[in-house]
Amino acid sequence: MEFADLVRRRRMTRDFLADPIGDSVLERVFEAARRVPSAGNAQGCDLVVLNGPAETTRYWDAALPASRRETFRWKGLLVCPVLVTVWADPAAYVARYAEADKQRTGLGAGSDAWSTPYWIVDASFAAMALQYAAIDEGLGVLFFGMFDHAPSVAAALGVPAGHEPIGTLAIGWPDPGGSESPGASAGRPRRPMFDDGKAPVSMNPLVHRGRYRG
Template sequence: MTRSFLRDPIPEVVLSRVLEQARHVPSAGNTQGFDFVVLEGDQTSIYWDVTLPRERRETFRWSNLLDAPAIITIWANPDAYLERYSRSDKQATGLGQGMEMWGTPYWL
């Protein structure tokens, strides 16, 4: 895991390639029930203001983590998995009937 970053902006072509590769990671039923939100520039500062209050930053072990020029957040869509598993090729699993049918919520 990388915990120290340069503040240099990441070229858009590089971010696009990373996101395109991430789009193809394995997912239950090949559902791909997730979206990415990319934060850059001032948005990263706002993110850290919300998630790591300034008073905690002085003792934060990996302070250079906050220098990352971009933050990619991943948002799961459980309904996409329910819809996928309600289709004919997955219907027999019963997983399309509701989130409570999933012993493990693979969208987390």
Template sequence: MEYYELLAKRRMYRHFSRQPVPDPVLKRILEAATRGPSAGFTQGFDFLVLNQRPALDKFWELAITEDWKEKTTSHQGLWNAPVVVLPLANPDAYLSRYSEKDKSYANLVTERDWPIPFWFIDTAFATMLMLNSVVNENLGALFFGLFRNVDLIKNAFRIPDTFHPIGAVAIGFPTSDTKSSSAKRPRREQSSQIHFNTFS
């Protein structure tokens, strides 16, 4: 697939069949995610991949309520996705890397010293690579926020305390095309969004 065609084609899907994602395909998608840039080449992001039903069922049990599951029309079938990946940002890896000789000049000693937390940036870049690779494999994905029970989810899957899931990515074979309320918003005019040489 041509690169710009792929970007234009990418969008979030919220309904999946239970058809499994073949292992080699999943492997390619995950490998792509590890190819992202990272500050100081810290690579301070991990991925928790849930691709077995008991693990997936546990995740959904904690991540969403029965009430929402019944009521949502935009996300019916999200929980059928055969794969859910939690991209995990690890600030400690950055604190450690930036205490090394070639980086210590920056004086980024505690998390609060970082004007922008690079661990979230790097983890998001990696996640974007995953989303694009999903398109390249003719699958669908949804990146979604975790709004409840994050500590319980971390506990259930033995995620170390210092790792923060930036959200979750459901991956699978999309079954329908219902857009969320957000996706119905119009795309911004590029002329109002891209500023050449001066902002205004």
């Protein structure tokens, strides 16, 4: 698929088939995440992959109590065969920047020394690459947050202390018969690319030429 077409096709899928995904397909998707940029090549991103109902059930037990599943809006999400939880490891970046070739930066002193937490940036790159790679394979994807369930999810999955949650990716074959009802924010218009004088005053352009123009 051409990249421009891939970007235009990207959307969030909420109705999945329970059909399994082949190992070779998943490996190609994960390889895309392995190839993203990483500050200092620290590579402080971890993916905990849950494949099949025996494993994904552990996630839902930690994140969505059974009492709430009966009224859960997107039941087609609960049958998704693969869930990928994405975690950032600040300690990997601190340790990398404490090495001799990076010591002059001062970033090896601790995570508080970082004005921009690049472990979050890089793990987010990985999550985005995963989405594009999955869509390129014909799969559907949904990225969603763990929010206040992150500690219970981390405990259920054995994620080491100190790892920061980025989010969860549901990956599976889209259900062609699903309702596919859009999320509450789907109808919001996209910001204009440039200030062309046509967009509503309340919508700043995405691209500011030369200086910020709001």
